[in-house]
Amino acid sequence: MNRRDILSTMAATAVAVSVLGETTMAQDDKTIAIIGTGRMGGAFGLLFSRAGYKVIYGSRNPADEKVQSLVKGTPGGAAMSAKDAAAKVGIIVLATPWSGTEAVIKSMGDLTGKLILDPTNAISFGKDGGLAVETSGGELVRDWAKGASVVKAFNTVGYFVIADPKVLGDRVSVFLAGDDAAAKDKVLAMVNGLGFEGTDVGPMKSARVLEGMSTLYMVPFMTGKQDQRFEWAVRRSGGVKLGPVRPAG
Ligand SMILES: NC(=O)c1ccc[n+]([C@@H]2O[C@H](COP(=O)([O-])OP(=O)(O)OC[C@H]3O[C@@H](n4cnc5c(N)ncnc54)[C@H](OP(=O)(O)O)[C@@H]3O)[C@@H](O)[C@H]2O)c1
Numbered sequence: 587m588n589r590r591d592i593l594s595t596m597a598a599t600a601v602a603v604s605v606l607g608e609t610t611m612a613q614d615d616k617t618i619a620i621i622g623t624g625r626m627g628g629a630f631g632l633l634f635s636r637a638g639y640k641v642i643y644g645s646r647n648p649a650d651e652k653v654q655s656l657v658k659g660t661p662g663g664a665a666m667s668a669k670d671a672a673a674k675v676g677i678i679v680l681a682t683p684w685s686g687t688e689a690v691i692k693s694m695g696d697l698t699g700k701l702i703l704d705p706t707n708a709i710s711f712g713k714d715g716g717l718a719v720e721t722s723g724g725e726l727v728r729d730w731a732k733g734a735s736v737v738k739a740f741n742t743v744g745y746f747v748i749a750d751p752k753v754l755g756d757r758v759s760v761f762l763a764g765d766d767a768a769a770k771d772k773v774l775a776m777v778n779g780l781g782f783e784g785t786d787v788g789p790m791k792s793a794r795v796l797e798g799m800s801t802l803y804m805v806p807f808m809t810g811k812q813d814q815r816f817e818w819a820v821r822r823s824g825g826v827k828l829g830p831v832r833p834a835g
Pocket of ligand 1: 621622623624625626627644645646647653680681682683684685686687690705706707708740741742743744745746
């Protein structure tokens with residue numbers, strides 16, 4: 587482990603403690619619930635377990651062979667129903683398909699005081715599919731998860747990058763949208779500590795744009811041009827002096 591790895595792990599751990607410290611003092615401060623055991627769920631399991639968190643998967647079928655094999659590959663991991671997993675933690679990651687997300691949230695019962703990371707994308711590629719611009723999945727999740735602080739995060743990041751944040755060399759961007767500024771600051775520190783480049787893009791309303799970005803992200807997959815696939819990574823321009831680009835007048 588090099589110095590940057592050690593610092594990243596330390597930062598993630600410190601932030602986990604601080605994130606959970608305020609909401610769930612009585613709960614294990616390094617335990618995270620990941621709801622869904624598919625590609626994203628498995629990738630988040632690897633990411634968080636490597637950073638020293640205890641991972642509890644919330645699954646519809648925790649005894650299923652596929653889920654148990656994921657648990658075996660997650661040191662210290664466990665699987666149980668989404669409701670039981672949520673009850674044990676302060677931070678929940680929703681790694682569920684959009685079609686099942688509302689039901690899963692409602693199945694978890696009282697979410698007051700929880701911090702929810704929402705990487706879901708409310709997009710459809712069917713005939714009638716398309717982006718609903720009057721709202722976003724992030725805003726719906728925020729409204730369904732009453733009492734919780736929801737931060738849209740990771741919805742534009744490929745699962746294989748979540749599983750291995752250094753796979754592309756440079757840091758990949760994680761855009762954060764949410765209406766609870768304190769929760770967002772904590773998630774920002776957490777994602778940076780986990781090896782990503784966090785960028786706060788404003789209130790949950792911005793999830794409309796983030797979900798559109800995930801639609802762009804999917805274009806190479808949907809058009810058979812996988813060799814063209816990409817990840818989002820910002821370049822900071824704050825240090826560049828802005829001046830006129832054409833003569834005045
Ligand atoms: N794949 C990516 O690279 C990527 C990137 C960014 C965002 N996302 C978003 O992240 C979310 C998860 O994506 P994914 O690729 O991990 O999906 P996936 O491989 O299909 O896995 C989803 C998991 O959710 C659980 N689930 C709960 N309710 C469900 C239901 N009604 N129907 C089917 N599964 C249900 C299942 O786990 P159990 O059987 O254990 O309950 C399932 O394995 C989606 O909203 C997606 O848009 C994906």
